[in-house]
Amino acid sequence: MTESANGAVRLDGHLEPVPDEIDAVNLPVTGVLPPELTGRYLRNGPNPLPGETSSHGFLGHGMIHGVRLRDGRAEWYRNRWVRTGRLAGDPFVRPDGTRDLAAVAANTHVIEHSGRLLALVESGFPHALTPDLDTLGPCDFGGRLTTAMTAHPKEDPDTGELFFFGYGIRPPYLTYHRLSADGELVHSAEVDVPGPTMVHDFAITRNHLVWLDLPVVFDGELLGRGMPFRWDDGYGARLGVMPRNGGAVRWFEIEPCYVFHVGNAWEDEAGRIVVDGVRYSPAAWDRIWSAIGGVTSGAGAPVAAAAAQGGTCLYRWVLDPATGRAREEQLDDRWVEFPTLNDDLVGRGNRYLYAVVDDSAAGRTGAVVKYDLRGGATQTHELGGDRVSGEAVFVPAADGRAEDEGWLLSIVSDRAGTGSDLLVLDATDLSAPPVASVHLPRRVPSGFHGSWIPDAH
Template identity: 65%
Template sequence: MSTTSPSLRLSGHLAPVADEIDATDLPVEGTLPPELTGRYLRNGPNPLPGEQPAHWFTGHGMIHGIRLRAGRAEWYRNRWVRTSALEGEQMLRPDGTIDRSVGVANTHVIAHAGRILALVESSFPQVMTPDLGTMGPCDFDGRLTTAMTAHPKTDPVTGDLHFFGYDFRPPYLTYHRLSADGELVASAEIDVPGPTMMHDFAITDRHAVFLDLPMTFQIERLASGMPYGWDDRYDARLGIMSFETPGEVAWFDVEPSYVFHVGNAHTDSAGRVVLDGARYAAADARVMWEALGHDPAGLAADAAATGAARFHRWTLDPATGTATETALDDRVVEFPTVDDERVGREARYRYAVSDARGRAAIVRFDAARGTATEHVLGADTVAGEAVFVPSVAPGRAEDDGWLLSIATRRDGSASRLLVLDATDVAGPPVAAVTLPRGVPSGFHGSWIDDSEIGG
């Protein structure tokens, strides 16, 4: 296995933009639902002009935002997250310790307890203003001493934010919980055999579910920009931790694989934990990881053959200590999402994006029927993560709402914010907002309603 990467190639829909702009009164095709009053924010890596990052994952964070209100698209703006890393500071101090306030904040952006947080899994979160200014790093009054995952999970009933931090030095894994009002109220170290790249996890109404998989820290890979790689010697396990006993985890052996992103998890009537996500089989994980370091756009061109994830389910039975694994669908998918009000609970629908051999689509999975429906974008356009926004109708059905996704031309020349009816994903968009520039394909985002941040 190679320990260095060829020069990184970011072109077309992955090419970074060189500046920050503002635009108002954006053109809208169709009709924006007036219930959409808030901001759609999307994060992703965007190196400064002239910079050549060693890996796609390491560019400085840039947030693209679209403000919707009263059926209008009031503005678009993009801003780099103005971290100390953007100013040239290094995370590794001269004495060998890590400064967690330094980081690129390039992976996700969420709202919690009235604050907007830009996230990357190696550092503290960065607090942002509603207009995308950067206020600075947050360690929750000094209580957070590890990194914070870019994929925390909000319990829709308690409002608590569950998350973790992983490290290449002990403690390798630490669980944390923020209260609904933003106070760090629990932290617990979790024993794992070594330093794995744990990008995501899941919760149920009573558990955290951890993914201890064979993508490990490897010092010889430092020159590649991402010092992690597939490790045949490291066992693959999933772990269940009760919220009542933080730090105590029951582990379940599974087939070697890697998962960047989970869809959801829940506890079934038999007390088993059911987890689903986008799973890379071992061979696909190796191909995917090497491609991400030099030509991530090229991966999709042949993803139907290898290097791709498929939707998968694991059922973990505490009574027997065994895990059952099931393939749910054969199509290539990534970035699975779920209605935030169903996080940790049984949910009928998942949403994802697919892009294989030039055929991009937004996909809705129906667990009750075992079917999938696609909104096909065609050969010239790629879709970003589809974020579900619920309708405010009383007694709404689970899929009563909209999917928001930034769709970008493959050549990077133009982008639109698509608003799809989640009950009719295959149908035409309810609305499409023309953005003033091509928005590079990035990572994750959130719909942040005005009520979450006070307008």
């Protein structure tokens, strides 16, 4: 990714957009696909139209890439743009100054809840899709949703409720929402934060929500220059704990940092809230944000400075209601992102967490890593060949008893941008060779987040 003289970001190599939508059937497979992997793997990410330029790596139109697996075969691949108002040319800001939440590129995640397949972005409405990835249109849950919707909602594994939020550049800066298990928006409430902070993710536990109020904030002077957010040393950094049914938020001050993605959170036996996530030090934020077209306080911190301040590493925060204090601990020194887990343990005490390693600037090759959060051991699947992995989605085995019995699915591409595979790894042993590789009919640009949608859903 490079920036041209006019401020446009050039996406190349494994990030380069594809120019069209295609369909392919009977995909070749190396290895043996587990027959019980019957469903669709879907992945979202930004993909500008041919000839379009972008001022930031996060701003391209959403494109869903899908692979259909059934009974040990890879039946099809297809990709489709999410047809939002923005794709049709509609302006985000209407003539009266209000925002059109349907005119935003839905380019960040794709999930299913209560029979709805939804493409998500944190700055607009979700967009409903058909099983074949065609766009049905924006979804505001019967007119009840009046804010944007995060790309990282959390589904409670016991109740089936979906918890999410929207943030804005004007008050209310943060709004909490909850869907019932059957997809009805049943609760919304404002959450008081001091300013227009960029809230990309949050966490749930059995009884609480955990908010991230961190020092990356909206700056109106940056409008028209990509993502209009910047680091603000004066904003502060804190995590907030709020009862699920609403009420006061209890805030815990932490060292300045940013967190795009939470791995998980839970309540321990002492009533403390444990939060695991990927922490960006100020130097790491500066370096990475500038590399994708964002405006920073400097020209981007060098690798050595970012590494000395913690890079983008797995961290743990323990929030103690008895003392009102947060304890912070770095769990690993590798530069990682996209933490995932067995979704049956969202908000519960998970043992295993998976993440993508991509610190090539520090001389390390791409990999998928598995953390044993209780025993402290790690397993790593090195990709080799200068390849990079997308988010690794965990799929539980149908008869699995252990938390890690199942597979990790990830689209892997080479940095030169010549090809991509859907990799299937045995989650119990990441050091083993892949269970199977589905060879995709085209290069798939490295993107953001995806989901496994089993046929039983």
